[in-house]
Amino acid sequence: MRITTTVNGEPREIDDVWEGESLLYALRERMGLPGSKNACDQGECGSCTVYLDAVPVCACLVAAGQAQGRDIITVEGLAERDTLHPVQQAFVEAGAVQCGFCTPGLIVAAHDLLARSLQPSDQVIREALAGNLCRCTGYEKILDAVRLAADRLADASASGR
């Protein structure tokens, strides 16, 4: 079947989509957007987290056909041209990335958290990231990155930027 969606602000049309395939497969294999990762294909790891109509979901659990006409934002859509989003920059600086497989999903989940709250407590951060597994970092540096991004975003919004 044919599916038309908006992905990262651009209209996309893909053909020959199998009716049972996931949005994650369609993004990675048909639209050339391999940022979202497939580490479990069953909703457990969060590596495939994308925004679907502004709500973070596991792309592996959305049928591609369900995305028809919807608005999708993937990790590829967060940076402004060559400038990383402050959440991405904070992950780099805080050393929150080792193998990097979990990173795209964590970036989207953290991005969503910080869109709602710029002063999240550690407990709120942990809860917001509870659907994202990382086998490498032990999470401490990820928490550091989210706090760093929160501080910078709060400063930026205080100074009106």
Next chain:
Amino acid sequence: MDFLQPRSWAEALEAKAAHPDAVPIAGGTDVMVELNFDVRRPPALLDLTRVEELTEWSMDEGQVRLGAGVTYARVITELGRELPGLAMASRTVGSPQIRNRGTVGGNLGAASPAGDSHPALLAAEAQVELASLSGTRTMPVSDFYTGVKRNALEPDELIAAILITPPSGPQQFCKIGTRNAMVIAVSAFGLALHPDRRAVGTGIGSAAPTPRRAREAEQFLAQALDEDGLWDSRRDLPAGLAHDFGARVRAAAAPIDDVRGTAAYRLHSLAVMARRALTWAWDDYQKAA
């Protein structure tokens, strides 16, 4: 495979009648796992996410009418006051991503004994509304579960809504698992006190082939509260009552050993959860006076 995408409830019922073997898909958090792992290859998927009638809730003759496609995230943010037990249960489901997508109707459709909605719906004595082209029927949720992962849906039927009376008293939900997130219940328990009717509702999860009520325990507790005039006085519970209630809840379960836990642990944990749930609920009831 066909992909059916009705835009209205009428179209959805027509599609299900024309394709009884089509598998409905709402949040997809159960269905997609089965597709991704080739556990299931249905001839058609019936996407319900465009059916607005399913994704809304309303107040209808003093009852909450919860569309089958309302997500856990919305139950938590919008219905914490009207459906406290279900909102507590919803908070324990999966992860934020799963709660953003998974629905209460999908939990009923899957009818897993471990589904977290069930103990809360049983305790609140919810009704399930099923519909097909030939009509609508409503049944107590306790009649909806017919076996392990089996339910009362006919091949041409869809779940329309869940009907729940807002609480007249406190509700509690407890769940045992190995961590705080992303956990299928080892065992779970829901409790609702209904002071308006002087009744007690319970729901047992993950400890029998289907979710079930502990009816004998409900009657025991309701009667004990009645006899001592405690519904009105709201005095402290007599020593041992919560413990005895827990023992009766345990007696209503019929668990098995599996990878998540042993039958013995499930029985023990149920007795403990029921005792604690009652203690907390009674505390809430006293504070609300």
